[in-house]
Amino acid sequence: MSHAIRIHRHGGPEVLEWEPVEVAAPGPGEVLVRHTAIGLNFFDVYERTGLYQAALPLTPGREAAGVVEAVGTGVSHVAAGHRVAYVGNVSGAYSELRVVSADRIVRLPDTIDDRTAAAIMLKGLTAQMLLRQVYRVRRADRVLIHAAAGGVGSLLVPWAKHLGAWVLALVGNASKVDHVRALGADEVLTTDDDWVTAAKAGTKGQGVHVVYDSVGKDTFWRSLDSLRARGMMVTFGNS
Incomplete structure (x- = not known):
């Protein structure tokens, strides 16, 4: 049986x-x-x-x-x-x-x-939906990815880079930084860093085109602050 x-x-x-x-x-x-x-x-x-x-x-x-x-x-x-x-x-x-x-x-x-x-x-289909359907990432877009060392995040980072985006990746602690940097992220910060300022750097204060936030309430408002005018906030999951 x-x-x-x-x-x-x-x-x-x-x-x-x-x-x-x-x-x-x-x-x-x-x-x-x-x-x-x-x-x-x-x-x-x-x-x-x-x-x-x-x-x-x-x-x-x-x-x-x-x-x-x-x-x-x-x-x-x-x-x-x-x-x-x-x-x-x-x-x-x-x-x-x-x-x-x-x-x-x-x-x-x-x-x-x-x-x-x-x-x-499941994680691959989620990443495909986020990058190609919810917000279609294009070359030169600036993208902020939360939980970049996680299952979905580890797919989002290299995929977004393959599409030509500039990627700011966030991780929960410093032990994960090297792993995510190896995935190709342009900048890797922990959630304790001032990542809102980093998201606006190099854009004359405009911010990123899209935020992929799988964390939830702890990062929601700062994620909104990281966006440029008419940027897209994509919230999925509640880790």
């Missing part, structure tokens, strides 16, 4: 329980995946603690990679034995086997290993 990590009550890591579970055969438009790697996200923690409400019992996890065990009727882009990854719109990835909607599944190339794929699906 297959197993999964389940929660029956909200709380800390101690509420996670390893249990046997029944897994159905895939129906039309579905894929049965045997997981080889599972992505971990703050979303999972928020569901476990009850910050995000979800019906219990619950199997956490939104993203994973693995091998296709079987497919339902109407599925043609993957087949049994294919390496795949997915990010789901419902939780359930903390498991050995899972039935996933086929439209959430992508086939993995040989150049991407399972652990990387499992860790990057």
Whole structure:
């Protein structure tokens, strides 16, 4: 029998329980995946603690990679034995086997290993949405990125640089500065530094074109102060 990590009550890591579970055969438009790697996200923690409400019992996890065990009727882009990854719109990835909607599944190339794929699906799609859809970063834009050493931030920094932006990256403490500088940020400061002044430097006091703020209330007003007129404040997450 297959197993999964389940929660029956909200709380800390101690509420996670390893249990046997029944897994159905895939129906039309579905894929049965045997997981080889599972992505971990703050979303999972928020569901476990009850910050995000979800019906219990619950199997956490939104993203994973693995091998296709079987497919339902109407599925043609993957087949049994294919390496795949997915990010789901419902939780359930903390498991050995899972039935996933086929439209959430992508086939993995040989150049991407399972652990990387499992860790990057949700965060990678988030970064793509932020940089190319919410605010479309262009060459010479000035960009402020909070939590730049985190999962999403570590993708935003090099991607924004690839698009030609000037990047001011913020981290929680000095131990993270070298890591983020290696990602290509033009300037790296801690949240204790005067980053509002840094955001306006070199712009005749105008400020940055866009702020990506995943921290929340502790940085919200200073993020607004860092923006130029008609700049965009993008707030996502609440770390």
